[in-house]
Amino acid sequence: MTWSPGPVVTRRRLGGELKRLREGVGLKLEDVARRLECSPSKISRLENGKGIPRTRDVRDMLDIYGVPDEATRTLLLSWSKTGQARMWWQDYSDVLPPVMATYVELEWDAFRITAFEPHLVHGLLQTRDYALAVLRNGYASGASPDALERLAEVRMRRQDALTADHGLTFDCVLDESVLHRVVGSPRTQRAQVEHLIAIAEAEHVDVRVLPFSAGLLPSSRDSFARLEYDGFSGDMIYVEQPETAGELLDEPVRVAERSARLGALKAAALSEKESIPLMKDAIRRIEQP
Template sequence: MDSPTVLRRRLGSELRRLREGAKLQAKSAADSLGFSATKVSRIESGQTTLKESDVRAMLELYGVTDEAELRQFITLTRRSTQRGWWHDYGDTLPEWFQTYVGLEADASQIRSYESELVPGLFQTASYAREIFRTAQWKQLDDDAIERRIKLRMQRQEIVRDPAALTVHAVVSEAVLRRPVGGADVMGQQVNHLIEVAQQSNVTIQVLPFSAGAHPAMGTNFRILSFSEVPGDIVFSEALTSSLYLEKQSDISWHESVFDQLTTLALTPEDSMAWLHTLAAKEYTA
C-alpha cells in the first residue's frame, strides 16, 4: 500500500501537470485560487496535506470536468490524508523525519553515502541504542529510546522484501572503525552488515581511508527512487532538521557523486572480505 507521503507527491505531481497543461504559471494559479505562491509550491511538491475543497478548486481552474477523473483525484486526496503506521511514534519522532520515513516506506530504490553512522536500515538494536543515548541535542529517557529503537526495527522490514526495495550503501571506513558501544556492540553490528549484504536486494561497499579525498567529504546523503511516482528525491539529515532536494540538476549531481564513490570504494566482494577481517581483528571478544 502506498504511503500517504508518496500519495501526496503523486497528487502534487498530477496537479502540476494539469496546471502546466492549462498554460498557467504557479503565481497566476495562486492568484486565481486565492492561495499564496508558497502554498501552490508545497502542494505540488507533496509537502502539505490537501483539503478536498482546495483540490476541487484547482481542478476547476485547470479545466478538469470529466466526472471519472474528478472522482479519481478526490479518492487520491482522501487516501493521502490517512495516517501512516509511523505516526504512532509521533511522540518520539520529529515531524521533519516523519516525512522521510513515509518516503522510505514506499521507495523502490535507496542509494546512500554515510560518513559517520551505519545506515539506519542496517543498524542493530544495540548499536541504535548507543546512538540514541548520546543524542545530546535532545535528552531521551529510556522509554523514548526504546520506542525509537522499535520504530527503527520496524522500518527495516522493507529491506526484507527483495521485490519491494533495493538498497545500495557506500559506507566510510570511519563508520566501522568508530567503536560505538564497545567491541561487543560493534562486533554484532559488523556481522549484521555481512549478513544483510547476502540479500539479493542489498549492496554494501566500504570506502577505505586509502581512497583519499573524495567528492562527498563532509556530507551524507540518500537518493530515493519510486516506482509509481516520477522524480527522485535527495535527502540529507542534520541534527534537528533535514533537506529534501528535487530539482533535476541536484539529483543528477548527487547521482554523479554516488557513482564516483562506488568506483572509489572497495567492490562489494572485497568489502565483505574487509568486514570479515575487521570483525576478526578488532571486534572479537
C-alpha cells in the same frame, strides 16, 4: 514485489496534476482559494504534496478546472484517498523532529535508495543496540530514556522497508572506519558487523566498503542519500546534519551533483563480495583483547 507508490509520493503526484490543471485554465491560487473558501496557503500545500488531500476538496477543484473526463476524475480522486492513509510513523510525532519525520515518509515510499555513510552504519542497517548507542551519544543525547527507546523503535520499523515484499532496493557504501569504530561496546559493534554480513546476502540490498586504500575523496565528507521514485515524483537528496536532523534537496542541479558524488564513491568502493572479508577482519579485530 513490484514497487508501487505510497501516500507520500501519491500526494506529490496529485499536487503536481492539480497545479498543472489550475495553470492550464489560467487561475491563481487566490482564485481557487476564494471559490473553496479557504486560504491560498492550503491550495499551495496541496499542490506541493505537503497537505493531506480531502476528497471533497479535490472534487471541487476538478469542477473549478472544468475536468469532465471521468477516467481522469476517478484516477485523481483515488489518489486523494491513497494520500489520506495514516502511516505508522505518525504514532511517533512526539519524538521525531519535523525534517526527520518527512525523511521517514519519503524513505518509505522510495523504490531505490543509494547512500553513503562515512562515520556510522546507516539507520536501515543498524541493530537495535547499535541504534540506541548512536542516539545516546549525540544524535538525541538530550532526550529522555523513553524518547530514546521510541526513536530506536522508529529505526527498527524503518527496516520493514527492506523486507522482500516491500519493493525497496537499497545500495549503501560504508567507509571502512565504520567497521572499526566501536559504538556502544565491543559486543554491540561485533553484533552490528555480523548483521551487515547477514543482510548483505539479500538480493535487493547491496552493502559495499570504501577502503582506506581509496584515499580521501572529495565526496566522502558527509552522510547523504539519494531517494528515487521511478517517475512518480522527482528524486531527492537527503543530507544528514545531526544538529538540525538533516536537509532535503530536490532542485535538479543539486540532485545531479550529489548523484555524481555517489557514483564516484560507489566506483571507488569494493564490490559487496570483496567487502565481506573486510567485515570479517573487523570482527576479528574487535574480538582481540
